[in-house]
Amino acid sequence: MTEAFVEEILKYSAAHGSEMSQLANQVDLETIRRGLAGPAFQMGVEYEMKPLAKPVEILVGEVTKFKNPCSGRDMTVMLEDKFTKVVMQDYGLFAAKRSVPTARAYLFRREDGTRAVIDKLLQHGIAVEELTEPLTTEVESFVIDSVKKAGRPFQGHTAVTLTGKYKKETLTFPVGSILVRAAQPLGTLAAYLLEPESDDGLTAWNFLDAYLGEGRVHPIYKVKGEFGVASRRLAL
Numbered sequence: 001m002t003e004a005f006v007e008e009i010l011k012y013s014a015a016h017g018s019e020m021s022q023l024a025n026q027v028d029l030e031t032i033r034r035g036l037a038g039p040a041f042q043m044g045v046e047y048e049m050k051p052l053a054k055p056v057e058i059l060v061g062e063v064t065k066f067k068n069p070c071s072g073r074d075m076t077v078m079l080e081d082k083f084t085k086v087v088m089q090d091y092g093l094f095a096a097k098r099s100v101p102t103a104r105a106y107l108f109r110r111e112d113g114t115r116a117v118i119d120k121l122l123q124h125g126i127a128v129e130e131l132t133e134p135l136t137t138e139v140e141s142f143v144i145d146s147v148k149k150a151g152r153p154f155q156g157h158t159a160v161t162l163t164g165k166y167k168k169e170t171l172t173f174p175v176g177s178i179l180v181r182a183a184q185p186l187g188t189l190a191a192y193l194l195e196p197e198s199d200d201g202l203t204a205w206n207f208l209d210a211y212l213g214e215g216r217v218h219p220i221y222k223v224k225g226e227f228g229v230a231s232r233r234l235a236l
Contacts, residue, residue, distance in 0.1 A: 028185035035183030044096025045197040051089040059083045102191040103222035106180045113210050122236040126186045129179040133230040136172040142196040142218040157206050162196050179231055194220050
């Protein structure tokens, strides 16, 4: 079944390659325009599953017991050619319960604790810059109220969830500090990785654990307004 699903995707992509390429280019341009002029992208940080508007037919397959040739134990297997259509609610919508406005740019200091963040951004193909002159600008700082860790590891990580609040302040960032602009094709991805409350960002995946604690300030700052900066782009 998975093989047939992948095969159909490849067939569709081969038949609609030009259309898909144009659509991707259009989205890239829209992301850059939004990063330059706004409005800010509202990014979900808490999600819930919601049902489709109407019940739909779902194919429910039959199963049988089969003896595992390796262990000799009975195992349940699906009979791919036997199924029944059952009308039911399909919880196929992934909806945001709470969203936050993303930044025009993200700023953080280059230090040992953020080196892995820089590397991961570059590995994703995100445009990353370093300041060639000090920058003093108004930022939004995320002050942490609580740090919650998942009850068990997942893929070698223990997921982190933060709660907190933002405060505005004016800070100076030294030469070498890191700047990530929203006005780039992968600006939305950059926001998902860098937002403190993102449920699938670098904070959630333990890249910044050394900085986290009640009352501490998250090390990645958000720039919402206009700013001028002297910088150069980093290479992988």
